Amino acid sequence: MxxxxxxxxxxxxxxxxxxxxxxxxxxxxxxxxxxxxxxxxxxxxxxxxxxxxxxxxxxxxxxxxxxxxxxxxxxxxxxxxxxxxxxxxxxxxxxxxxxxxxxxxxxxxxxxxxxxxxxxxxxxxxxxxxxxxxxxxxMNEVPSLVGLPIPRRDLIYNRFFTKGAVIASRGCPYHCSYCNLKQIYHDAFRTRPIHEVIEDIRQIKSKYFVFWDDNFFGDIKYAKALMKELKVLNKRWAAQVTLERCKDEELLKLAKEAGCIYFFVGIESFSNESLESVNKKINNVGKYETLIKNVHKHGISIQAGIIFGFDTDTKDVFKKTFEACNYLGIDGVTVSILTPLPNTPVYEQYKKEGRLLTEDWSTYNGKTRVAFQPKQMTPEELFEGYMWFRKEFYSWKSIIKRMRVSRTNLLHNIIVNIGYRLSIKGTFQKKKL
Missing domain, CATH: 3.40.50.280 (Cobalamin-binding domain)
Known part of the structure; x- marks a missing residue:
């Protein structure tokens, strides 16, 4: 039975x-x-x-x-x-x-x-x-990604346009101190056979899909080979990548030819001091403008990951970040409050310093709560500044200004920006800094 x-x-x-x-x-x-x-x-x-x-x-x-x-x-x-x-x-x-x-x-x-x-x-x-x-x-040994089954998308309810998620690799070569990937996975970057990835994508009925890889450009040689094969499927897709890798012209050309619409890039901060404080030295703020222009030049949009609450952040970080995003024409942001996830170096540091405000895990969502005591502002000031940034970034004035700079995938970007705008409209009263 x-x-x-x-x-x-x-x-x-x-x-x-x-x-x-x-x-x-x-x-x-x-x-x-x-x-x-x-x-x-x-x-x-x-x-x-x-x-x-x-x-x-x-x-x-x-x-x-x-x-x-x-x-x-x-x-x-x-x-x-x-x-x-x-x-x-x-x-x-x-x-x-x-x-x-x-x-x-x-x-x-x-x-x-x-x-x-x-x-x-x-x-x-x-x-x-x-x-x-x-x-x-x-699982004590490192599992191979060879011979993985195709996900049961037939069991997914009512998500036609957004059920296409695929993995081509697992892991990340970097060691950011707020990230828990190293604690969750074995510390070994692995790739899946290209023909198996292509067959997985081929079975997605929608034209759109996303690579859920932690770092799609973790192995550049592999990514280039995969995208050459992907081109023939005529799909449209997005992936999470490291901005520093976007200096490679051939890589971007292949991504565009293979159907890439946008990259999610973990910019995190416009302060080198903040990036160094969490061991994200791969990012260099001085190179952001050149690299983002290079991505846009190839017709690919930028969805930037931004984090507020680093120990070096002061109350002016919200306006400075907003102005920088508008100037660079960043197409969209996934903005978060720094969250000390269990067993990460940041969590251990804040616990040792007595800066964790609660161990109610629902507070550790990075979106609607602050779980720790920031160094240079109150938790309330961090949350209010974060909300101010979200509202200003997705205001019509900002959307139009950024689209004029980017000029990339305009219809897609407007639709996505409207979606984010609707998600915050009417939720909180407007804060002024």
Whole structure:
């Protein structure tokens, strides 16, 4: 008899309200990917993403699998308690439980710690036989990315234009002190066979997709070879890259020919002092203008990652960053509040200094809360400045000014900017600095 398996991508209501009106929210690939490992002769799969679905708490399941990130941890713990009270077994995986397995184990029946290519199918086999010999399943060796299954996009509900997410590589060669990739993954950059990536993309019905790689240009030789093959598919895509790598003219030319619309680049700050304070020395503020112009010259837009709250940030950082973004014609930003994620160097530093304000993990979302005491302003000033920046950046005046500088993918950029504008409109009263 088949066992009923529910696989959940969680999203608490606070973050959902923040993201819902944006137009470029591609799916998180973890659960559709892990669903591809499930033997359907043994399990009946239900896949649920809280971004646009309700959790079927009233239905009965034998096993509930939840991927847990830090900002959703408390939400996942409550959800787990409800399912367990109804007799279901709950298995956790994901970044937060990999970082804090002892805490997570108190709220579930089983844990999948770290990368799951081997442990997840092994656990499913044992669970089906009712022969789980342990509660914690951990991958100790570095898993290969050869022979990965195609994600079960057929199980995704109502996300036609944004269900196309793909991985071509895993890991990042850099060691930024606020990032938890090194604690989540093995510290080894790996690539997937190019023909397997191309076949995965070929099966995406939409014309649009995103590479969910941590650093798509982590291996330039590999990226160039992949993009040469990708060109024939005539798709449109985005990827996260390091801005410093965008000095390579051939790399950008191949990206554009292969259908690239925009790069997400972790600019983080317009202060070299701030970048050095978190070990992001790969970024050089003095080169930003040249590199961004080079990306725009090749017809590719820039979605910049910006972080506020570094120890070197003062209250003038918000205006300075806003003016710099307008001057450079940055097409869009994903702006965040610095968040000391568990087990990162920044977390350990702030904990030692007594600067963590709470261990309520819902506060650690980088979007609607401040979880630590900044060095040169109050938590309230950091949040208000962050909100002021978001509103000003997505004002019509700023949108028009930036589009005039960029002149890149104008229709796409206007649509995305409007989506971000709608996501903040009416949420907070306008702050003035």
């Amino acid at each position: 088949k066992k009923k398996l529910l696989m959940i991508t969680p999203e608490n209501k606070e973050i959902n309200r923040f993201r819902k009106k944006q137009f470029n929210n591609f799916i998180q690939i973890t659960m559709p990917y892990l669903a591809a490992f499930v033997d359907e002769e043994k399990y009946l799969i239900t896949l649920v993403d809280e971004y646009n679905q309700e959790i079927p708490i009233d239905q009965d399941f034998d096993l509930v699998a939840i991927t847990v990130n830090t900002s959703n941890a408390s939400h996942c713990y409550r959800m787990s308690a409800e399912f367990r009270s109804k007799g279901a077994k709950v298995v956790f995986g994901g970044p937060h439980v990999t970082l804090l397995p002892d805490e997570a184990m108190e709220h579930c029946d089983y844990l999948i710690v770290g990368e799951a290519e081997h442990t997840w199918p092994h656990f499913l086999t044992e669970f089906y036989r009712e022969d789980c010999k342990k509660k914690l399943y951990k």
